[in-house]
Amino acid sequence: MTTTSTPAPPHAPHASAPRLLGEPVGVDLARHVAAFGPLPAQHGVKRGHAGPLVAEVERSGLAGRGGGWFPTGRKMQAVVAAAHSARKDPVVVVNAMEGEPAASKDSVLVHRNPHLVLDGAVLAAQAVGASVAYVVAHRGGRSVGTLERAVEQRAARGGDPVELRVLAAPARYVASEESALANFVGEGIGLPVTVPPRVFESGVRRRPTFLSNAETMAHIALVARRGAAWFREVGDPAQPGTMLVSVSGAVANPGVIEVPTGTTMRQILGLAGGTTGPVSAAVTGGYGGSWVSASAAIDLPWTPDGLRPAGGTPGAGVLAVLPSESCGLVETARVVQWMAGQSAGQCGPCRFGLTAVSQDFAALAAARLKGTGLAGLEKRLGIIPGRGACRHPDGAVRFAASALEVFADEVKRHLSGHCSAGRRTYVLPVPAGTVTLPVDRPGEEWR
Amino acid sequence: MSGHVVIVDRIACDGFGTCAQLLPERVILDEWGYPIIDATPVHGSERQHAKRAVNACPRLALSLVKAPHDGATRTPAGPPAARR
Ligand SMILES: Cc1cc2nc3c(=O)[nH]c(=O)nc-3n(C[C@H](O)[C@H](O)[C@H](O)COP(=O)(O)O)c2cc1C
Ligand code: SF4
Ligand code: SF4
Numbered sequence: 001m002t003t004t005s006t007p008a009p010p011h012a013p014h015a016s017a018p019r020l021l022g023e024p025v026g027v028d029l030a031r032h033v034a035a036f037g038p039l040p041a042q043h044g045v046k047r048g049h050a051g052p053l054v055a056e057v058e059r060s061g062l063a064g065r066g067g068g069w070f071p072t073g074r075k076m077q078a079v080v081a082a083a084h085s086a087r088k089d090p091v092v093v094v095n096a097m098e099g100e101p102a103a104s105k106d107s108v109l110v111h112r113n114p115h116l117v118l119d120g121a122v123l124a125a126q127a128v129g130a131s132v133a134y135v136v137a138h139r140g141g142r143s144v145g146t147l148e149r150a151v152e153q154r155a156a157r158g159g160d161p162v163e164l165r166v167l168a169a170p171a172r173y174v175a176s177e178e179s180a181l182a183n184f185v186g187e188g189i190g191l192p193v194t195v196p197p198r199v200f201e202s203g204v205r206r207r208p209t210f211l212s213n214a215e216t217m218a219h220i221a222l223v224a225r226r227g228a229a230w231f232r233e234v235g236d237p238a239q240p241g242t243m244l245v246s247v248s249g250a251v252a253n254p255g256v257i258e259v260p261t262g263t264t265m266r267q268i269l270g271l272a273g274g275t276t277g278p279v280s281a282a283v284t285g286g287y288g289g290s291w292v293s294a295s296a297a298i299d300l301p302w303t304p305d306g307l308r309p310a311g312g313t314p315g316a317g318v319l320a321v322l323p324s325e326s327c328g329l330v331e332t333a334r335v336v337q338w339m340a341g342q343s344a345g346q347c348g349p350c351r352f353g354l355t356a357v358s359q360d361f362a363a364l365a366a367a368r369l370k371g372t373g374l375a376g377l378e379k380r381l382g383i384i385p386g387r388g389a390c391r392h393p394d395g396a397v398r399f400a401a402s403a404l405e406v407f408a409d410e411v412k413r414h415l416s417g418h419c420s421a422g423r424r425t426y427v428l429p430v431p432a433g434t435v436t437l438p439v440d441r442p443g444e445e446w447r
Numbered sequence: 448m449s450g451h452v453v454i455v456d457r458i459a460c461d462g463f464g465t466c467a468q469l470l471p472e473r474v475i476l477d478e479w480g481y482p483i484i485d486a487t488p489v490h491g492s493e494r495q496h497a498k499r500a501v502n503a504c505p506r507l508a509l510s511l512v513k514a515p516h517d518g519a520t521r522t523p524a525g526p527p528a529a530r531r
Contacts (some may be wrong), residue, residue, distance in 0.1 A: 348457070
């Protein structure tokens with residue numbers, strides 16, 4: 001496998017001025033207003049019609065930062081249209097769950113600038129005609145408390161034009177999938193449900209629901225203040241603006257950085273202090289994303305289209321870098337086992353399929369799999385996608401399949417009983433105590 | 448060409464495989480017994496077989512719907528289900 005090393009350049013690449021992480025003000029509302037200005041008033045919002053902010057968000061080109069990169073303005077339009085035809089008031093949900101184990105961008109954002117996220121939620125709610133916005137984070141995580149204190153500060157200073165409610169949902173990976181999150185907010189059960197209808201037409205208590213990622217909401221708060229043209233001043237013309245990237249693994253300074261979309265991996269690694277040694281590959285997007293070979297992806301721009309030639313995706317802004325002495329198959333086997341354990345166990349192809357893929361991968365990683373076993377694994381990877389109620393199995397399969405491609409040489413070695421790794425510690429994080437197989441009947445742990 | 452296609456509710460489906468017996472033209476089972484459905488529209492006599500399979504599903508998990516059936520295509524303005 002080719003290896004790539006990017007020491008920190010003598011002059012670190014010049015980052016554009018950060019927008020979301022620029023001035024960390026915490027829960028202090030007065031400081032937030034001083035730094036970003038007051039919540040802009042929205043005029044001309046009529047019940048059942050999209051407010052002017054919806055068109056402004058559409059013009060800005062903002063795309064969802066929760067992983068899918070779907071145009072946010074179009075999603076808001078769809079919610080308004082669904083609310084109009086169903087004659088129901090829509091609801092707003094902020095996805096601050098950060099289910100991806102290698103991501104930390106949403107909790108860092110909430111910690112540093114919670115009011116930006118809350119402003120976005122309030123403004124989006126007004127623009128689509130919702131009277132309540134739910135902000136949901138993992139139970140037990142630090143975001144819940146921060147968000148609650150921030151909401152208290154707002155209430156103490158006169159409150160908001162719409163109701164803000166902070167909720168703590170089960171810390172399970174699929175509980176942050178959109179249908180599961182809407183199900184949790186409405187019914188108290190954080191399990192995915194069968195779609196369609198999708199949440200934009202029928203989400204929380206069957207109301208059209210504008211559900212977006214916390215970072216997406218923060219960008220909305222800035223578009224409302226500074227406008228679409230300002231938003232497009234940085235980043236890739238197709239998906240403009242800045243994005244948060246959670247950088248981890250073999251870099252000198254792991255953490256969350258804000259870069260214009262379209263920044264290359266080489267630049268991102270430079271901003272993270274450079275790599276700690278030769279690296280072979282990286283996880284892009286998250287565990288529902290994919291591996292890329294470092295040499296193939298190093299100079300590609302971070303946008304959905306830009307990373308595609310290397311099979312990568314910016315997804316939820318995860319970049320986890322694998323040192324050359326680590327075995328990508330061993331890392332993948334651990335992640336796939338965790339992903340299989342995160343299945344809600346509701347759909348056969350996800351529940352049994354991911355368990356089988358995980359077992360195959362464990363055998364491959366341990367160099368116990370034979371050629372026929374590999375053929376069986378590849379066949380399984382081919383028939384699982386698209387056959388769950390939610391996209392969890394698709395993400396797990398994508399991740400596993402990308403490993404077979406990126407680590408093709410290592411696969412050959414393992415099939416003949418060898419592993420070239422010189423390192424026995426793991427690079428990719430897997431939440432402790434959560435590697436379990438799907439439970440028989442989903443129960444209390446989802447409430 | 449439009450028509451009707453068979454879809455399955457993955458959460459409701461219990462994987463007993465009645466559908467594969469009644470509609471082998473469109474349904475095969477994976478190694479765990481769950482249906483893999485061919486989404487080409489059913490026509491003529493196939494449509495009758497499809498209806499029988501739908502009615503016979505013990506979990507009411509199968510349905511025959513107008514093609515195309517997909518959150519993205521059904522409501523053009525809506526976001527696609529794809530993620531990442
Ligand atoms: C298994 C699974 C887990 C997910 N976890 C998250 C998450 O933790 N945070 C998030 O914002 N989106 C997550 N998503 C994506 C959401 O379903 C949804 O697309 C997103 O929140 C929409 O926000 P956006 O339009 O701002 O990207 C997950 C999706 C899947 C399939
Ligand atoms: S596809 Fe998997 S995670 Fe999604 S609802 Fe079905 S069983 Fe649960
Ligand atoms: S008959 Fe119904 S429950 Fe049985 S496998 Fe087919 S769809 Fe699933």
